[in-house]
Amino acid sequence: MAAIGDDGQPLAPLLRKLIALGPVMQGEAAAVEALPLTFREYRPGQEIVRERDRPNQACILLSGLCCRFKIVGDGARQINSFHIPGDMPDLQSLLLHQMDHGLLTLTRVKVALVPHPTLLQLIAGHPRLGLLFWRDTLIDGSIFREWMCSIGRRSARARVAHLICELFLRYRNVGLVEDRSMPFHLTQxxxxxxxxxxxxxxxxxxxxxxxxxxxxxxxxxxxxxxWAALVDIGDFDDAYLHLTPES
Known part of the structure; x- marks a missing residue:
């Protein structure tokens, strides 16, 4: 079993993210704490999940950086999202039984794997946690829409500035920002x-x-x-991240 709550514990980023999504009661936190987990580590450039896979477990990103991606007909790669500690980037596999994209590590990554039946039991026993997971997937959709606006309508300078602003707030949300500094492992x-x-x-x-x-x-x-100048250049409005007062 893995403990959570203290910063040194494996699931601390997930708990911080859940608290940022909405209230988490002590019993709900304890239920998350009691999840049976399998830990796995990956090197950079490994696929955690492949397109057309049918996963029977969901992963919680504990450390490192990964991305959702698709390969188009000519072999070019489109990255659809970046994922940081606390994210559950394949949560949709709980209800969508076949993956329509891949999940790739960009750095050394550690994940915790939770069987789908166990996750469904957690949601059945604690419906408010289920609502928080649902809220998380809805915010995922909101981020996708914002990325579409960037790719379709913003200048190159605005796109990069906007991405930096987004990642900064997301890292801050899970306690990984120090002053105005965040982890940054992305290549050009x-x-x-x-x-x-x-x-x-x-x-x-x-x-x-x-x-x-x-x-x-x-x-x-x-x-x-x-920050103010970066926000202005990036045409950045954090409303699409749906941050709560707790975050």
Whole structure:
């Protein structure tokens, strides 16, 4: 069994995320704490779940970074979302029995696996947790819609700035921001695959944001130098993240 609640415990990011989604009572937290978990580690570039798989368990991301992705007809990759600790990126497999995309690790990753029947029992016994999981999937959809607006209508500079703002607030939501600094392991290729940009274009934008003092990068961390300016450039409104007062 895995304990949660303290920052040093494996499921602490998930609990923080659930609390950010809505109230979590002590009994509900205890039920999550009692989940039987199987832990697994992956190297960068491994698929946790493949397109057309039929998973019988859901994964909780404990550390690292992964993405949902699809490969189109000519072999090009489109990244559909990034996932950070506390996320359950294949939660939809609980009700959609065949995966319509893959889940790929971008760094070293540790996950906890929960059998679907166990997760369904948790939801049946604690309906409010089920509502929180449902809210999480609805916010997933909201993020997809915002990404579509970025790819379809925002400039390259705005797309990159918008993504940085989003990741910053999501990392802060699970307690992984220090002052104005967050983990940042994305390569320019991965950013391009997510935002529909060439590596050359991403490189130019990142250089311009650094030159203007809006961001700095060092030791796989990104520090925001001017949040207000970054928000303005990115046309960023955090309403689509549906953050609660608790978060």
């Amino acid at each position: 290729t991965q950013i391009g695959d997510a935002l529909g940009l060439s590596v050359v274009h991403v490189n130019r934008v990142v250089k311009s944001l650094r030159r203007d003092g809006l961001i700095s990068l060092a030791s796989r961390r990104l520090t925001i130098g001017d």
